[in-house]
Amino acid sequence: MRHVIEAIQHSWIGATSYWPERWSTSLPEAGQCLVTALVVQDYLGGELRRCKVGRHRHFWNVLRDGTELDLTAGQFDLPHERTEVEAIQRHRLLKTRTTRDRYHLLKRRVEEELQ
Numbered sequence: 001m002r003h004v005i006e007a008i009q010h011s012w013i014g015a016t017s018y019w020p021e022r023w024s025t026s027l028p029e030a031g032q033c034l035v036t037a038l039v040v041q042d043y044l045g046g047e048l049r050r051c052k053v054g055r056h057r058h059f060w061n062v063l064r065d066g067t068e069l070d071l072t073a074g075q076f077d078l079p080h081e082r083t084e085v086e087a088i089q090r091h092r093l094l095k096t097r098t099t100r101d102r103y104h105l106l107k108r109r110v111e112e113e114l115q
Helices: 002-011 033-044 097-114
Strands: 047-053 056-062 082-088
Touching: 002 033, 002 097, 033 047, 033 056, 033 097
Parallel strands: none
Antiparallel strands: 047 056, 047 082
C-alpha cells in the first residue's frame, strides 16, 4: 500500500488539480482530492466519500477494512470539520469531461511511477 500512496503523491501536478492556479510543489495536494480518491479506489478498493469542508467539496476513501485514507487532507487548515458526509459512487464523479481528463492523467502518471 505504501508504494501506491507514494506513487500517487509523486504524480500530482498542476494539470491533475481542480485548482491548477493554487497548485504548487509546496502544496501538491491542492485540488487533488477527487481524482486521488478515484485512483486510490482503483488500487486499494473500498468506498468513496464526499463531504463539505467550509464551502468546498472534499473526497477521500474508506478502505475495505474500515480505515479512512485521506491523502489530500493537508490542503486544509487543521483541524477541519467535515459536514454533509456521504458515500458516493464513482460514476457520479466521472460525469464531467474535465474530471475524467484529470483522473486519466493522474492514473497514467501513477502507472508510470509504479513501473
